[in-house]
Structure formats: structure tokens, C-alpha cells
Amino acid sequence: MTHWQNMKKWVSVRSWLKEFGRLSLDIFQGAGGIALLFRDTCSLLLEGKIRWKATISQMNKIGVTSLPLVFLTALFTGMVLALQSAYQLRLFAAEKFTSDLISVSLCRELGPVLTAMVVAGRVGASIAAELGTMKVTEQIDALKALATNPIRYLVIPRFIAALFMLFILTIYADCIGMFGGYLISVFKLGMSSHMYIKRGIDALVVKDVVTGLIKAFFFGGFISIVGCYFGFNARGGAEGVGRATMLAVVVSLILVISSDGLFSAIFYFF
Amino acid sequence: MIQIQGIHKWFGQNHVLQGVDLTIKEGETLVIIGRSGCGKSVLLKHIIGILEPEEGDIKIDGRSVRTMPQGEQDQFRLQLGMLFQGAALFDSLTVRENVGFSLYEHTKLSEEVISQKVREKLGLVGLRDIENLMPASLSGGMKKRVGLARAICSEPKIILYDEPTTGLDPINADVINDLILRMQEQLKVISIVVTHDMTSAYKVADRIAMLYDGKIIGVGTPDEIKNSKDPIIQQFITGSARGPITDQEKKETELL
């Protein structure tokens, strides 16, 4: 009997429509909620009164503690990039372009995107879990009852910290990645150290660096706001917090990747 | 004076408050009783303005919080203090920072003055020497009392207590009852107490209101409630398993 009902659920058009409707509702509700939270955050930000102490401690939590992970990711990306591109470029006897390729692709694409992905997994999840726990244990309600705006108290420090820290982490990742490429090019591919550095820097134009950093700014904003949004909307107990954390990571990754595509398209034309 | 006028609240399909009307007079202690899950905590959250009703209005001293501009709202909120059912202490802050939260956030008092006040409020709820502990290292009953100290720290004119004595030993429960009475006598505050503990209810209440099925079905002095003819109220206050409340539920489950 139940087996048949389960079967029926899958064949009935109605249940498909229902699922589809629910999914669309969820998506639009989430998108709207995130946009509203972003708007509220910005309007409170313009009013001033930023809690600098909390912001600094968030900067430490978001930025400084992410350094080792970003270091590893960037170092190996740079090394792999050097190896793989040298392998291809060798076919055209163009190995000396390895360093151009590394520096440009790191600054334009890989630096900001990889950093954002690492931070989304690490920081986005921790923001969502922390605020989610506060929400389900009524601490957010308690903040409101004590006449404190949760957005000002919780979101703004995280938002500012994420904006600045992604910016700095991206510069850091660019440098470390190039250093990884250097290690491979100089010690494995036999390029001269002077050549690698000179070519790598000459290949960069201001636009490469600036567009990468603009992306980093936006990614920082996405990750913090999305983490806060799902934290604030957690419900139920531990399970709800787990779900909020998962959604925060998934949605920020989607946003990072899709907006990266959009930015690349925009920067390509301008 | 607090006027609650016909408020309705839905959570999805769940119609929790179905037109609650209640007036709380100046300097009065009102006890709200009702079954678990009938919406008492939700009602308190409406009064302090954390939740907004879909219909109806709540006026405090003739003014509705919802229509105030943001800045004024915060000032207004400081006149209310609430003890949450689960204490809701901030677990990243020490007991001192928790209790003194509104002073740290909204006043420019010096650290010593705040510490002094925090110590005094903790003394009122029978706690001392725990200012530097984190909430995670407190027992359930201690958390509750720290929550109460936090609620009264900004010296509010209206205090909402959500089950202040649940989870406390009988002696500390009576300390809290005395505190509620003392706050009312000395400071003339309005207190709204949600409780399941009828002894405590009779002790502190000026009036008792019963919430049932999303409405207030009876309000009166403790004596009036004790002698109420309403079978629902009678079943609740005598705590009997047989009566109109349970019959109604039985019918509902049978219908399903």
C-alpha cells in the first residue's frame, strides 16, 4: 500500500508541479530575503556607528585564520598551473610564456575565485552555524528585546570584515600562487629566476589586478550576507542549524561562480 | 498601561493567537496561565515587539510600538525587560557582559559602575561571584536567574517573565517570587508572568488570565479564578486529567 503510494507520488503530475512550485517559492524567497538583508545592512552602514572592536575580531576570525588554507590552495594552484601550462606550451616551444600565463590567470581569475571558494566553505559555514545557533536558542530575539538591532550587532562587523579580508586574502593568494609557479618554473623547468619575475610582472596590466580585486570585494559581500541570511532564518534545533550551514555554503558557492562569469563577461567588454 | 487589542497570529497554517484582548493596569502583576503550546510565549514576544501580529494592535501607555520611528523604538524597548523561557543568554559573552548588556550598549557608564550594578542585580536573584564565568558553565537554574538579572538590569518599567520559576529548586523559586513582589512594591513596575506553577501564580498575581484556544477565556483575581464556574479553568487549575480540555482533544484525535 505505502509502496504504491510512493510510486504514485512519482508518476503524478500534480506532485511534480507541487515540488516545482515549492522550489520556485524557496528560490524567490531566498533571493528576496538576501537582497533585503543586503539593503538593510547598507542603510545601517551609512548611518554609521560601526562596532570596531567586534569588526576587528571578525577580521581576525575571517581573515587571519584563513591564511594557512589560502596559502596551501594558492601555492599548489600556482605549482600545478606552471606544470600543466609548461607541458602545453612546450609543444610550441613557448615555455617562457609560462610565467605570463600564471600571473595573468591568477590575478584575473584564480586568485579571487579560489580564495572566495575556500572562504565560503570555511567562513560562510561558520557564520551561518553561529548565527543559526543564536537564532534557535532565542539569542537573536534577546538582542531585539534588549533594544539592539541584530543587523547592526552581528551582520555589519562580519560584512565589513569579509569585504576587507577577501580583498587582502586575494592579494595574498595572488602572491603565493606566483611564488608556487616560481618554484616549479625555476627549479623544475629550468627558467631563470630573473626571467620569471620580469616576464610575470611585465605581463600584468593594471586592469588585470583591479578587476580581480573588484571581484574579491563582491565575493566577500556575498559570502557574509548569505551566511548571515541563512543563520537568521534557521529554525528547529541542531538539524535546522546544519541545514542552514549547508545552504549557506551551497548558495555562496553558486553566487561566487555565477557572478564570476558575469563579471568576466562585463570586464571583457570594458 | 498595556492594551492588547484583538491580536491574531499565524505561523503558516497554525493560528496561534485568535483575537487576544487584555488590558494590564499600571503597577499590576498579571499572571498568564494556559496549556503548553497554547501561545503564551508568543503573546509575550508580541508585547515586547519581537513578533508582529497579523491583526490587532498593542498599545503601551497609549502608543503603539509599530508606528514609531526606529530610533524611538529602541529607546522605548529599553523600558521593557524580558526573561526568556530558555534564558537565551549570549553564549559568547561572560555573565557580566550578559547582565550588563543594555548598559554597555546604550549608556556611557564606566566599567566600574556597570560592574557594581551587575553585582547588585545578581545579588537580587541570589547569585554571586560568577561574573567572569561563561554561560555554558552554569546550571539550568543559574542560567534562568542570570537571564532574570539581565531583564531587570536596565531598570525597566515593564517586566515580562516567561516561566521564571520552572527548573528552580523550591527555595530559589520562592526567592524569585519574592523578587517579583518586591519589584512591584518598590518600583511600581508592571509585571506579566507566564507560569505553570499555580502556587507561585497565587502568590504573586493581582490578576490571573487564562489563555485557551488562542483567546483569553477568563481574567480575575486569584480568588475569582479559584472559584470560577468555567469547567475549563477549573480543570486547569486543579490539574486534573479528566475534563473539558482533554475531552476536546480526544474528540479531535478521533476525528483524525
Ligand SMILES: Nc1ncnc2c1ncn2[C@@H]1O[C@H](COP(=O)(O)OP(=O)(O)OP(=O)(O)O)[C@@H](O)[C@H]1O
Ligand atoms: N517562531 C515560530 N515559528 C513557528 N511556530 C511557532 C514559533 N513560535 C511558536 N510557534 C508555535 O506557536 C505555538 C505556541 O508556542 P508557545 O511557545 O507560545 O507556547 P507556550 O504557550 O509558551 O508553551 P510552553 O508552556 O510549553 O512554553 C506552538 O504551537 C508553536 O509550535
Ligand SMILES: [Mg+2]
Ligand atoms: Mg512558552
